[in-house]
Amino acid sequence: MPLFPRKGAASIAALLAAAAISFTAPAAFAGKADDTLNAAFAAEPEPLDSYKIAGRQGLILARHVYDGLLYKDLDTGEIVPALAESWERTGPLTMEFTLRKGVKFHNGADFTADDVVETLNTVITPEYGTRYAISVDWIESVEKLDDYKVRINMSKPFAGAVEMLADALPIYPHEAFAAGGSEGMAKNPIGTGPYKLVEQEPGIRYVFERFEDHYEGSPKGKPAIKNIVVRTIPEMNTQYAELMSGKLDWIWRIPPDQASRLESRVNVLSAPIMRIAYVGFAPLANGGDTPIANADVRRAMIHAVNRQAIVDAFAGGASKVLNTPCNPAQFGCEQDVATYAYDPELAKTMLADAGYGDGFQIEMIFAAMPRPVAEAVAADLAKVGIDVVLNEQQYAAGVGKWRAKELPAFFSNWGSYGIGDVVFILSNFFGGGADDLVQDKEVQEWVTTGDTATEDSVRLENYSKAVKKIADEAYWMPMYNFNVNYGLNPDLVFTPHPDEFARWWLSSWQ
Incomplete structure (x- = not known):
C-alpha cells in the first residue's frame, strides 16, 4: 500500500524563475484540445x-x-x-x-x-x-x-x-x-x-x-475524457515544468513547500488521505539478538525523535503526529493509548538503564519515503547515541528483507487500501502473517477476534486491547498521517478521494 516519491534536487524557486518568462500569457494546455489527459508519476x-x-x-x-x-x-x-x-x-x-x-x-x-x-x-x-x-x-x-x-x-x-x-x-x-x-x-x-x-x-x-x-x-459510468497518457517522470522539477507549460494535466504528491510556490501558476488541490508513515520495530530480527528486542530501547527511540518537527518540515497541512499504529479516521483505531513525548534526555537515561549508555548501531531500511525524512529520524536518534545506517530500497526489496527478519527497523508507509477500518492494517502487521515482526500471540488473538466478529462492539473492544498493547510495548513508532497535494491543469475537473485512487473516469474538462 505504499509509495512516496523523493524530492527533486533542484530548487523549485529557480525553476519557477526560469519558467516565468514563458508565462506572460496563459499556457496552452494541450490535454483539453485533443481530449487527452496527460498524467505523470514519479x-x-x-x-x-x-x-x-x-x-x-x-x-x-x-x-x-x-x-x-x-x-x-x-x-x-x-x-x-x-x-x-x-x-x-x-x-x-x-x-x-x-x-x-x-x-x-x-x-x-x-x-x-x-x-x-x-x-x-x-x-x-x-x-x-x-x-x-x-x-x-x-x-x-x-x-x-x-x-x-x-x-x-x-x-x-x-x-x-x-x-x-x-x-x-x-x-x-x-x-x-x-x-x-x-x-x-x-x-x-x-x-x-x-x-x-x-x-x-x-x-x-x-x-x-x-x-x-x-x-x-456501471457505477464508474461512461468517462467524459477519451484518452489518458501516463508517464513515469522521476524528477519532480521536470513534472512541475511540464505542468506549467501545458504538457501535463495531472501530477500528485507535491511537497508542501513546492505546492505553495506552484499555486500561482496551476491549480493545486490538497486532500487528506488514509495513509500513515511508521517505523516498524522487529524484536525478532537476527534471532532476537538486537537492542530492539528490549521494549525500553524501543520506547527510548520514540522519545528521541522529534516527530512534530518532522511533520512541520515535511508533511504540513492536515498531517498530525500519531500515537497509534493506525489512522485515527479508521474504525477501531483506539486513541486512549500510551504516548511518547519528544524528550531526548529521558531517552538517554532509558538507554543507559537498559545497558546501552554508550549507544549502538542499527540498520534501518526505508522504502517509499523521502530520504530527507529518513535522514531526520536518523539525525535525532544519533543525538542520543544510536547510529542509524540508512538503507534505501524499492518497496518490494525492502519488504523481502523485512519478512526475512534481516533487519531491526523498517521505515515506510501504509494506506490500508484507502479504507477507514483497522481491519486493513492491524491484521497485516500484527495478525501473525509474514509482515508481523512482533508475533505477540495476545495481540494476534485480539486482532483475529476483531477481524472475525460481526458485532461492532466486539470489534471495538478487541481492537482497543490490541492497539493499547502495541503502544505500551512500543512495537511501532507511529509517525504521521498524510495529505496529498495535486497539481492540475486549470481546465481539468478532478475530485481527490481519501483512498488515493485517482478516478480519472470521473474527470472532465471545464
Whole structure:
C-alpha cells in the first residue's frame, strides 16, 4: 500500500524563475484540445496484475482497466453493484452473487461466472503469490451455480470481505488468465473497465482509450475524457515544468513547500488521505539478538525523535503526529493509548538503564519515503547515541528483507487500501502473517477476534486491547498521517478521494 516519491534536487524557486518568462500569457494546455489527459508519476507503476501490486501508481492504472464484483462510492460510502448486479449473505460463511449480463471484456469476450471462478480460485492459491494475503485469505473457494451466479465460500468470518470485493479484487477473462497467468495479464491487461490499455512501455508510458462498450449501469459510468497518457517522470522539477507549460494535466504528491510556490501558476488541490508513515520495530530480527528486542530501547527511540518537527518540515497541512499504529479516521483505531513525548534526555537515561549508555548501531531500511525524512529520524536518534545506517530500497526489496527478519527497523508507509477500518492494517502487521515482526500471540488473538466478529462492539473492544498493547510495548513508532497535494491543469475537473485512487473516469474538462 505504499509509495512516496523523493524530492527533486533542484530548487523549485529557480525553476519557477526560469519558467516565468514563458508565462506572460496563459499556457496552452494541450490535454483539453485533443481530449487527452496527460498524467505523470514519479515512481514506476508495477506490472498491471492487481493482485501483485503494492504501490498506488499501478493500482490506479489497473482500476481503470479492471472491474470488481462490487464498487464503493467514496462520496457516499455506499457499496454498490458492479459486475454483480446483486448479492446476499446466505450463511455465516457464504455469499452469493447474481452477475450482470451483457458485459464485455476489452477483447470482446463475454463476462460470465467462469471468469469469477477462474480469477478468484486462482489468486487464493499460495502458488499464485498474491501480494497481500489479507485481501484473499478469507476465501475458501468460489463455485459456479449457473452462468450468471456464483457462491463464495469463506474460510473464516472477515469483517472486510465486502470492502475487498468492492474493486480491490478485479475479475480477469478466464481463458486469457488460464493461458497466461499473472505474467500474461501484466503483459496484456484485459478487463471490463471504463478504459482499455492500447499501448504500454512497462514502467515508463501507458496509453489508455475510453472503452466504448463499457457496460450500461456501471457505477464508474461512461468517462467524459477519451484518452489518458501516463508517464513515469522521476524528477519532480521536470513534472512541475511540464505542468506549467501545458504538457501535463495531472501530477500528485507535491511537497508542501513546492505546492505553495506552484499555486500561482496551476491549480493545486490538497486532500487528506488514509495513509500513515511508521517505523516498524522487529524484536525478532537476527534471532532476537538486537537492542530492539528490549521494549525500553524501543520506547527510548520514540522519545528521541522529534516527530512534530518532522511533520512541520515535511508533511504540513492536515498531517498530525500519531500515537497509534493506525489512522485515527479508521474504525477501531483506539486513541486512549500510551504516548511518547519528544524528550531526548529521558531517552538517554532509558538507554543507559537498559545497558546501552554508550549507544549502538542499527540498520534501518526505508522504502517509499523521502530520504530527507529518513535522514531526520536518523539525525535525532544519533543525538542520543544510536547510529542509524540508512538503507534505501524499492518497496518490494525492502519488504523481502523485512519478512526475512534481516533487519531491526523498517521505515515506510501504509494506506490500508484507502479504507477507514483497522481491519486493513492491524491484521497485516500484527495478525501473525509474514509482515508481523512482533508475533505477540495476545495481540494476534485480539486482532483475529476483531477481524472475525460481526458485532461492532466486539470489534471495538478487541481492537482497543490490541492497539493499547502495541503502544505500551512500543512495537511501532507511529509517525504521521498524510495529505496529498495535486497539481492540475486549470481546465481539468478532478475530485481527490481519501483512498488515493485517482478516478480519472470521473474527470472532465471545464
